[in-house]
Amino acid sequence: DAKTTQPPSMDCAEGRAANLPCNHSTISGNEYVYWYRQIHSQGPQYIIHGLKNNETNEMASLIITEDRKSSTLILPHATLRDTAVYYCIVSVYGGSQGNLIFGKGTKLSVKP
Amino acid sequence: GAVVSQHPSRVICKSGTSVKIECRSLDFQATTMFWYRQFPKKSLMLMATSNEGSKATYEQGVEKDKFLINHASLTLSTLTVTSAHPEDSSFYICSARDAQGATEAFFGQGTRLTVV
Numbered sequence: 001d002a003k004t005t006q007p008p009s010m011d012c013a014e015g016r017a018a019n020l021p022c023n024h025s026t027i028s029g030n031e032y033v034y035w036y037r038q039i040h041s042q043g044p045q046y047i048i049h050g051l052k053n054n055e056t057n058e059m060a061s062l063i064i065t066e067d068r069k070s071s072t073l074i075l076p077h078a079t080l081r082d083t084a085v086y087y088c089i090v091s092v093y094g095g096s097q098g099n100l101i102f103g104k105g106t107k108l109s110v111k112p
Numbered sequence: 113g114a115v116v117s118q119h120p121s122r123v124i125c126k127s128g129t130s131v132k133i134e135c136r137s138l139d140f141q142a143t144t145m146f147w148y149r150q151f152p153k154k155s156l157m158l159m160a161t162s163n164e165g166s167k168a169t170y171e172q173g174v175e176k177d178k179f180l181i182n183h184a185s186l187t188l189s190t191l192t193v194t195s196a197h198p199e200d201s202s203f204y205i206c207s208a209r210d211a212q213g214a215t216e217a218f219f220g221q222g223t224r225l226t227v228v
Binding site (some may be wrong): 005034036038041042043044045046049087099100101102103105 | 116118146148155156157158161189200203207217218219220221222224
């Protein structure tokens, strides 16, 4: 079973920030938080990952709480093309142990 | 990011035949690749972990004789669905990690298999 809990769906207005929460209260010390998204009928796309510190890249920001039991993915200026299912996954980093177990994710709908 | 290519993107086959799906890492070497299956409106389910030069590790409930996995090189893993039946119709997706260092996994574009 997935180790994360996410809301099943969220709406966001185009141009506004989308904040997607994720709970991972049983995360282990050697597990990272990964975020992927899947646009309909495509393979998942990597967004960002982190361990303890907040991370930012050209796609998004990842905010991890100090106790690491939850995190938030932030899309700063959502566009219609950001409509997708977003998956929050905890996993060890790399190697054959680093398989990704997908939960149900959050279906983000960006509306004009 | 790194590129993982799957082929074919769509395939229709008759019941009882076998279908091979290829997964290639185009700009990196992958010692480990993962195969997933996704049914409509469901999440991805891990089927097996493919290790270059050794036998694949299958998840519980996945028949290894039905879903043959070969990872003969650092850039190619194949999944063969043998004696396909309509219930095998699904979206099959592979992912790969760079062998040079622990990194995020990248996914192929998926293969839509329809068994008629």
